[in-house]
Amino acid sequence: MPSDMAAQQGRKQGPGRPKDEEKRKAILDAACRQFLENGIAATRVDRIASEAGVSKMTVYAHFGDKAGLFAASVRSRTETLAEALADLPDPPADLRRALITYGTAFVLFLRSPDVLRLDLILATEAATHPEIAAAFYESGPGVVLGTVTGILRQACERGMIRLPDVDKAADSLVASWCHGPDWIAQRLALRGPPTREEAQERVQRSVDWFLAAHAVKPQD
Numbered sequence: 001m002p003s004d005m006a007a008q009q010g011r012k013q014g015p016g017r018p019k020d021e022e023k024r025k026a027i028l029d030a031a032c033r034q035f036l037e038n039g040i041a042a043t044r045v046d047r048i049a050s051e052a053g054v055s056k057m058t059v060y061a062h063f064g065d066k067a068g069l070f071a072a073s074v075r076s077r078t079e080t081l082a083e084a085l086a087d088l089p090d091p092p093a094d095l096r097r098a099l100i101t102y103g104t105a106f107v108l109f110l111r112s113p114d115v116l117r118l119d120l121i122l123a124t125e126a127a128t129h130p131e132i133a134a135a136f137y138e139s140g141p142g143v144v145l146g147t148v149t150g151i152l153r154q155a156c157e158r159g160m161i162r163l164p165d166v167d168k169a170a171d172s173l174v175a176s177w178c179h180g181p182d183w184i185a186q187r188l189a190l191r192g193p194p195t196r197e198e199a200q201e202r203v204q205r206s207v208d209w210f211l212a213a214h215a216v217k218p219q220d
Helices: 002-013 017-038 047-053 056-063 068-084 095-110 113-125 131-140 141-157 166-178 181-187 196-215
Strands: none
Touching: 002 181, 017 047, 017 056, 017 113, 017 166, 047 056, 047 068, 047 095, 056 068, 056 113, 056 196, 068 113, 068 181, 095 113, 095 196, 113 131, 113 181, 113 196, 141 166, 166 196
16 A cells, blocks of 8 residues: 555656756756856856766756757746746836836846846857847847836826837836946946845836826826
């Protein structure tokens, strides 16, 4: 009887599955460190395998090749943004709060040391790996821009704000969150990443200017 119970438990969990997930995470963690330190061309799969405590064949079995491993490393970084955006306020209920929350999460993601380094690597090697650069944009900045565009379009439809061109307005708003002298200083290693309070203050100032500029006036 105990052996039957053990067999049933094994079937429920799936043989080797937790171990495979642990290996995958170890490989990705090691790959991220190596890519961020060395770039794509100078990173060696055998070094990643050694650091992760697996064989090269295990790395290839999970990710195919070095390009596939780098693409997975990029996705693992953008997943942190998706998690940060998972539980946000309902935009129609509080437009200002939703935009500030989205913007703060995005600034903290985009200006984290790992993502900033990844951005520099992709800018250098995008010509060689255009599909990976596109994947980073689409699953990171592209997601935020699309979400903000949807929020603003919904706000316009509800008569909360008035925008002549929603797409351009969303682009300008997101750009105002991310770029400026402090961002340039960080890219030049002259300052560190912003604190949550600094990021939120910057985004809040931008959102307040934006909403004041596009508020629906009584005569409208």
